[in-house]
Amino acid sequence: MAPLIEDKTFDNVYDPAGQVIEDLELRRWAFVGGGLGLRGDVRHRTLVRRVTLQDCTVAGAGIGPALLEDITVQGLRTNGLLHVWGAAFKHVTLRGRIGRILITDLTKPQLRTSPEQRAFSEANAKFYKEIDWALDISEAEAEELQLEGIPARLVRRDPATQIVVTRQAAQIGAWRKLERSALTMGIEDMLDVGYPDMVLVAAKRSRHFQESLNTIQRLREIGVAEPD
Numbered sequence: 001m002a003p004l005i006e007d008k009t010f011d012n013v014y015d016p017a018g019q020v021i022e023d024l025e026l027r028r029w030a031f032v033g034g035g036l037g038l039r040g041d042v043r044h045r046t047l048v049r050r051v052t053l054q055d056c057t058v059a060g061a062g063i064g065p066a067l068l069e070d071i072t073v074q075g076l077r078t079n080g081l082l083h084v085w086g087a088a089f090k091h092v093t094l095r096g097r098i099g100r101i102l103i104t105d106l107t108k109p110q111l112r113t114s115p116e117q118r119a120f121s122e123a124n125a126k127f128y129k130e131i132d133w134a135l136d137i138s139e140a141e142a143e144e145l146q147l148e149g150i151p152a153r154l155v156r157r158d159p160a161t162q163i164v165v166t167r168q169a170a171q172i173g174a175w176r177k178l179e180r181s182a183l184t185m186g187i188e189d190m191l192d193v194g195y196p197d198m199v200l201v202a203a204k205r206s207r208h209f210q211e212s213l214n215t216i217q218r219l220r221e222i223g224v225a226e227p228d
Contacts, residue, residue: 010034018044030057037066042119058082065107065120068092086120088127089134098142105149128154137162141204152197159228161202163216166226174222183215
């Protein structure tokens with residue numbers, strides 16, 4: 001049984017490259033500044049596995065291209081947008097009240113064509129071919145949740161508020177007649193970058209939740225959202 005550790009603060013801490021962090025249950029921790037997995041390369045990635053976080057807080061910290069396996073996050077406060085850069089997920093669950101999170105396949109901003117990015121993209125693609133599911137967001141009540149680069153088939157989701165759009169369906173272009181929103185911008189990004197598909201989320205705690213739900217309904221009506 002993983003040891004329970006409560007009420008700690010990590011202030012501006014960066015983990016060493018290639019570290020293994022495992023078998024922990026953290027409750028009410030605060031991660032202020034610093035980062036996880038930001039300093040490794042594709043041959044020495046930080047590995048986090050069998051970890052539970054409950055009612056933790058992230059402020060000014062980031063997550064880099066780590067390997068994240070068998071992790072449950074139950075409630076997470078974020079101070080601004082939490083960026084997760086280039087990580088690979090296996091059996092990671094986000095549940096309950098969640099702040100603002102952007103999960104992207106980019107390892108760093110604006111480096112999609114770099115050798116480093118290509119190496120991580122190839123490694124993540126191989127990783128995803130060998131697992132049954134990556135990320136469960138079906139019970140996440142987020143303020144904002146954006147997913148870029150995770151195969152949609154590997155995401156467990158709530159069909160009422162989280163849909164799949166494929167590149168093939170988006171290329172038809174009917175969605176461009178809808179009012180511009182975060183969801184339609186997500187479709188634009190998918191086409192610009194070349195993702196084969198994307199999960200779009202109507203964040204349940206967003207002040208734009210109802211508008212996003214309306215957009216999801218329209219995407220279903222015009223045949224852009226995949227049938228559930």
